[in-house]
Amino acid sequence: MTSLRLRLVIGFMLVSVPAMLASAFIAAKLISDTFEDNVGHWLRETSRFFALEVSEAAQEAQRVAGVIGHRLEHSADDARMQRTVEREFAVLNSVGYDLIAIYRPGGELIFSSRRFSSIGSLPEKTGLGLFKISADNKRWIMAGAVQSVQINGQPANLLVGSWLDDSYLGGIKVVTSLDVRLFSDFDGELEPVVQTHPDHPVTVPSEIRARLDAGEDEIFDPDAGSGAYRAVYAGFRGIDGKLAAISFIGMRSEAGFFEQLGRERLFLGIFLIGCFIAALVGSLMSDVLVRPLRALTRGVRAIAAGDFGQRVGVGGGREIAELANGFNGMAEQLGKLHELEMELRRSDRLSALGQAAMVIAHEVRNPLGIIKTSTEVVRNRAKLGDTEAKMLGYVIDEVRRIETLMREFLDFAQPRPLVQSRFPLRNVIDRVAAIAEPELARRNIVLRVEDGSGGAAILGDADQLHQACLNLVLNAMDAMPAGGTIFANLTADAKNVSLAISDEGPGVPKAIRTEIFNPFFTTKVKGTGLGLAKVQGVAVAHGGTASCEGEEGQGAVFVLSLPRAGMGGTP
Structure with missing residues (x-):
């Protein structure tokens, strides 16, 4: 990495880090708040679903009580009524109803499918809601209904209901991260009658109970159970209109991925990822910016080494393109200047050579002429043998060759x-x-x-x-x-x-x-x-x-x- 590229990356990081800090903080807060809102909305919807299930159970009990009450009113005697009740109870018990009872105004029991006692007075008019029942040595909260009937011309009340217990939760148990509890008010104390995770104790804060008792339908608490849960509390009214039970629909804080991270870790993670992306983008951008400069650097080094044919590509933005065009123009002019310099040097060499050739030719031509003439005279007049004549012929031929060379020198050095x-x-x-x-x-x-x-x-x-x-x-x-x-x-x-x-x-x-x-x-x-x-x-x-x-x-x-x-x- 070149120093310029490193400086560009550092500069890019210095510019982007403050913005990245702010962006990471905002993103972490938005993600955390959005997650919080989504969890709260989901818990509220689940709480409403649970309340709707309880309400539907009471309404269904009211319809069943109406049907059975109609049949009881048309029973001719007590024996027929007994058979009708036993038969209906057998059917209702098979579909999940836990209690059928017939009682006179004032509380006198005429018939009951099991031994029970009411915590509080039994209602004497038609209605539906939650009932507090003690049966089988245990206290129950029951979703049911009361139907007023006439049996043999005398007023009576028919009570039909089913316990709200763990088996009543049904499909809610499938969501393992969801903690569903139902607390019933027995003698002023809230006791859990339904709970999906009994190994994690939960209590209902007194201020939550007071707010529900005052008439609020549901309350979202992001720090329920000393911060262990996000939960929604909802109140259920008894048939007397008083607060009879409180539901707790919660999700453990560590069950959420973002909560396991925490807002601080989420912020740090977003910031580090953003810094990595910023560094990567900065490196790529610096490479785009530095690449044309690298080409220019290579071109300058090539020209410094004598390669005047070197050219660089035109690109990298208007300023870099203008610089590349200027460099290419400079390289072309330098090439022409180099060729001109070489031509001038060649001309200087030729001029010096011409002067030297002229001096040599003038100094050598006269001795060569004397040698040639003297040799021809000796060969023509002296009586020489064949060997001596041949040797003198060689001398004459070489002198002629030297004369030819001198003429070429003179012609080249001093052209006509x-x-x-x-x-x-x-x-x-x-x-x-x-x-x-x-x-x-x-x-x-x-x-x-x-x-x-x-x-x-x-x-x-x-x-x-x-x-x-x-x-x-x-x-x-x-x-x-x-x-x-x-x-x-x-x-x-x-x-x-x-x-x-x-x-x-x-x-x-x-x-x-x-x-x-x-x-x-x-x-x-x-x-x-x-x-x-x-x-x-x-x-x-x-x-x-x-x-x-x-x-x-x-x-x-x-x-x-x-x-x-x-x-x-x-x-």
Whole structure:
């Protein structure tokens, strides 16, 4: 990670952490409060469901009491009434009813399905609700109803009900996290008559009891049982209208996932997750921002190492794109300046070489002439043997070769002024083909000219261009010792006329293509290294270029490109 990227990530974190603290606090509070509200709503709904079950049980008992009371009123005698009661009790007991009793006003029992006593006076008129009953040595709270009837012309009351005990809870027991309890008021003390989790003792606070006794329907307590429960308390009225029982519907605090975490842990968890996401996003954003800068850094290093062809992609926003465009423009200008510098250095070298060549040529030509003349005189006048004559012939040949080399030096170092005329470049290659025809035939080489220039003309020195093209053809001939074909392809556009000389030889390795136009650079055993340098000198003198193209191993292609002459006879 670069220092800039690290600073960007740290800056992003410094900006995001305060907002993350506030967001985590708000999120933790909202989640906790929402969970609290949902738990309270669920407990209230469960409490109402439980109350509805008790109310429906009492209503169902009232309907049953009405049916049985109607049958009792139509019983002719006590024996028939006894049979009716026993039969109905057997049916009702099988469907969950625990008590059927018939009593006179004042409490005199006529019939009872079991021994019981009422805690408080039995009602003497039709009604429904909760009853406090003592039976089987135990005190019960019963959901039931009383129906007033006439038996043999005398008033009586029919009591039908079922105990509210653990078996009455039914499907509520399935919710294991839910604690359901029903407390009944016996002698001023609340005793549990229904409880799903007896191993966790719960009491009803006196202030809750007082509020329910005062008429409140239900009360939500988020810290019931000293904080062990969230609970809803609801009151149930007896048939006398007084508070007879209190239900407790609660959920243990540790049963909730968010409560196990706690608001502080929830806040810390949200904050840490948010910080991790912020760091990840900051890292990704910094990478997006730093990536173009890395490309620019690599580009600068490449240019510092001399690679002026290096370019960077344009992207990363308007400012970075402008910087990349500026860098690419700078790299292009530096490349041109580098090429200009290399050309100036080459020109300086050529100038120094030309001056040295001129001095050497002037100093050497006179001694060479004396040596050549003296050697010819001695060979012609002295009576020498064959061996001595052959040796003097060698001397004369080498002197002539040195004279030729001196002339090439002088021609290269001090080229003749251009004698310009307007003519088609095709004339030059035709002249070269005519002069080189005998040598081409001897070497089994064919020169093919393909003219696509349309007769385009140039303004130049025909003799110097002839010598330059002849050098290119001679090099192509030397590249094909076994024979082959040389192609001379002429093309033209609105500004330039080009001549491409290509052969079928091994081509020029890419490693030396930048050196082949330098003076004295040669790959031939007896070459002087001035041929291609002379070609480039002629091209530059005409305002054109000379270049080497073609793939290595597929033959060399030398292109001579010259300015096209205007229609009025000027370039």
